Amino acid sequence: MTMYIMRRLVSTIPVLIGVSLLVFSFVHLIPGDPALALLGERASEENVARIRERLGLNEPLPVQYVRFVVGKVTFPKVTDDMHITADDKPAIQLGDKVLFKQGQKWTDQYELVSCRMVTSRLFCHEGGVIWGDLGRSIHGNIPVATELKRRFPATAELSIMAIIIAILIGIPIGIISALKRNSLIDTFTMVGALVGVSMPIFWLAILLMYVFGLLLGWLPTGGRVSVGVTIEPITGMYILDSLLAHDIPATIDAVRHIILPAMALATIPLAIIARMMRSSMLEVLGMDYVRTARAKGLSERVVISRHVVRNALLPVITIIGLQFGSLLGGAILTETVFSWPGIGKWVFDAISGRDYPIVQSVTLLIAVIFVLINLFVDISYAFLNPRIRYDS
Amino acid sequence: MTITETNPNIEISNRGTESQFRRALRRTLRTRSAQVGLTIVAFFLIVGIFAPIVWPYNARADLNLKARLNPPSLEHPFGTDDLGRDLLHRVVYGANVSLRVAVLVVLISMSFGTMLGLIAGLSGGIVDSIIMRIMDIMLAFPYVLLAIALVAALGPGLRNAMIAIGIVYIPPYARLARSMALSAREEDYVMAARALGAGRRRILFTHILPNGLSPIIVMATLSMGTAVLDAAALGFLGLGQQPPYPEWGKMLVDSMQFILSGSWWVMLFPGLAIMLTVLGFNLLGDGLRDALDPRLLL
Numbered sequence: 001m002t003m004y005i006m007r008r009l010v011s012t013i014p015v016l017i018g019v020s021l022l023v024f025s026f027v028h029l030i031p032g033d034p035a036l037a038l039l040g041e042r043a044s045e046e047n048v049a050r051i052r053e054r055l056g057l058n059e060p061l062p063v064q065y066v067r068f069v070v071g072k073v074t075f076p077k078v079t080d081d082m083h084i085t086a087d088d089k090p091a092i093q094l095g096d097k098v099l100f101k102q103g104q105k106w107t108d109q110y111e112l113v114s115c116r117m118v119t120s121r122l123f124c125h126e127g128g129v130i131w132g133d134l135g136r137s138i139h140g141n142i143p144v145a146t147e148l149k150r151r152f153p154a155t156a157e158l159s160i161m162a163i164i165i166a167i168l169i170g171i172p173i174g175i176i177s178a179l180k181r182n183s184l185i186d187t188f189t190m191v192g193a194l195v196g197v198s199m200p201i202f203w204l205a206i207l208l209m210y211v212f213g214l215l216l217g218w219l220p221t222g223g224r225v226s227v228g229v230t231i232e233p234i235t236g237m238y239i240l241d242s243l244l245a246h247d248i249p250a251t252i253d254a255v256r257h258i259i260l261p262a263m264a265l266a267t268i269p270l271a272i273i274a275r276m277m278r279s280s281m282l283e284v285l286g287m288d289y290v291r292t293a294r295a296k297g298l299s300e301r302v303v304i305s306r307h308v309v310r311n312a313l314l315p316v317i318t319i320i321g322l323q324f325g326s327l328l329g330g331a332i333l334t335e336t337v338f339s340w341p342g343i344g345k346w347v348f349d350a351i352s353g354r355d356y357p358i359v360q361s362v363t364l365l366i367a368v369i370f371v372l373i374n375l376f377v378d379i380s381y382a383f384l385n386p387r388i389r390y391d392s
Numbered sequence: 393m394t395i396t397e398t399n400p401n402i403e404i405s406n407r408g409t410e411s412q413f414r415r416a417l418r419r420t421l422r423t424r425s426a427q428v429g430l431t432i433v434a435f436f437l438i439v440g441i442f443a444p445i446v447w448p449y450n451a452r453a454d455l456n457l458k459a460r461l462n463p464p465s466l467e468h469p470f471g472t473d474d475l476g477r478d479l480l481h482r483v484v485y486g487a488n489v490s491l492r493v494a495v496l497v498v499l500i501s502m503s504f505g506t507m508l509g510l511i512a513g514l515s516g517g518i519v520d521s522i523i524m525r526i527m528d529i530m531l532a533f534p535y536v537l538l539a540i541a542l543v544a545a546l547g548p549g550l551r552n553a554m555i556a557i558g559i560v561y562i563p564p565y566a567r568l569a570r571s572m573a574l575s576a577r578e579e580d581y582v583m584a585a586r587a588l589g590a591g592r593r594r595i596l597f598t599h600i601l602p603n604g605l606s607p608i609i610v611m612a613t614l615s616m617g618t619a620v621l622d623a624a625a626l627g628f629l630g631l632g633q634q635p636p637y638p639e640w641g642k643m644l645v646d647s648m649q650f651i652l653s654g655s656w657w658v659m660l661f662p663g664l665a666i667m668l669t670v671l672g673f674n675l676l677g678d679g680l681r682d683a684l685d686p687r688l689l690l
Binding site: 014015018019021022023026194195197198199200201202203206207209210214325326328329330332333336337347348351352354356359360363366367370371374 | 525526528529530532533534535536537538540541542544545617621624625628629630631641644645647648651652654656659662663666667670671674675678
């Protein structure tokens, strides 16, 4: 088992390197000047030069890639005469830069260089995605990582809610459809599932907003909480935070806001989970061990719950993992419709503003999460399925 | 189909001579879902192909500010949008755009994917490893996201959107074609052809490809549906067809600001058009899969 996990972990590394290469190459390998592509044909020469400098486009490609991944790393030795006190704050003079202490980190005033004290030396890096430095947005010059940290919990909360809805509704639907195969319920739910996967998610989002938000007025049509409701961020996930603060009215408000976007986002995974659960159940129902279980006189309920459902769930778990990853992609569309202040809405605005560093960073982040979720699914699958464990 | 059902003699007499493909097609058309799917797809194809000829649309001149946001009526069955443009006309013309996207995306992904997969499967070794690792890396991204990142880099527009979706769809074809090539390599008919002195290219095109065509056809049909969805998503994000030309996804994003004032028709019809088209491809794909390749149950 340990061997299997180790092997699986090691095999993830080349994929992660490849993912970073691919994201990098979007900007740098396409024909023409990326700076022009970012700014449009009518950009002034001055702006193009500024962007070229910012993106480091004047360096050779391999250097640019290494800069993108690890940044510019230095280990300056700290001597006593480098310690200074600037504006009553402990600071270090490093070349022409003054570094201030921020928590455990030392950074300059623009947060371009970030250092940590390691014994008597500083470990400094300028940029580098592996240190969590995702560059700066073109508009507003905001550190992408900081904004991402602020917005990610909103998307995570929405995606988790959506996958919970999809699992709670999709699995029972799949089980019932399989047990009542070819009945009216089966036909109805499977046609429903097919319609579900055929529906553009943003259209469903608009429909839900129109019907439940505007026509019936049952639920709010956008945002995470109502005006006037404040939730102290702990995890950044409002439902959890308000629960932790025992603020029940705020929890109810947050839940009311999340229902419609989560329902819209849940539709496709729900349909896929239901279809998969049904076909997996049908396959298991035909197995010899199910017949054996029935033959030894177990009640139908025990056979279904202990033998059929449990085994049928295995392939569904893989699908749930994969779907969870694609939810992050679908979130871009849902968040846009419901003005949900997560990373999806942010990417949408970044695309309209041609702010490529944001698009690049979010793409990279989601792909890395996607790879890690797959890794987690594979490993949990090995725990659940002894055959994989023993094969390795 | 009715002939074969009512007159079994004809079916028997035909069985020996008709090709495997025609038999499969007949089997496909017997399922209800494939019939419905084919009807929808055929309708959409006819509308998409003939709309620009029968009912030409001049996007630049189409403007009638006196008839802004009119609800559906006899004159405008789908109503009008904020610029007074007839929505029926725009939805119909949008079928042409979506049809082009579906066909082109599948052509790009199917041809490149199949070729790459066959090359990987037949060459083996380092070529195989390199090609398949690249495919793995592409699969590490959610489809929509990879397409968004690509178009954002290439620049918005229908052509780039089609290229991006086409590229994003390559890996599944490559995987399928590779496994096809790997299993075919050991088949007797391929060994026999090789023993007879047939070259690699001949084996590939006359033996392996025709025998593995069914799963590729199924995948192509299903991916036409998802291509329409993804193209609409890119249009929705402003990365697809640029205004004033009608595209269903773009029409939906433009409709959002008028929903508050109760103009539901602006968002209803383009969305319905997307859903029906995709549903048609999915139904047809499911039917084809059941008839052509029962192994592909997912």
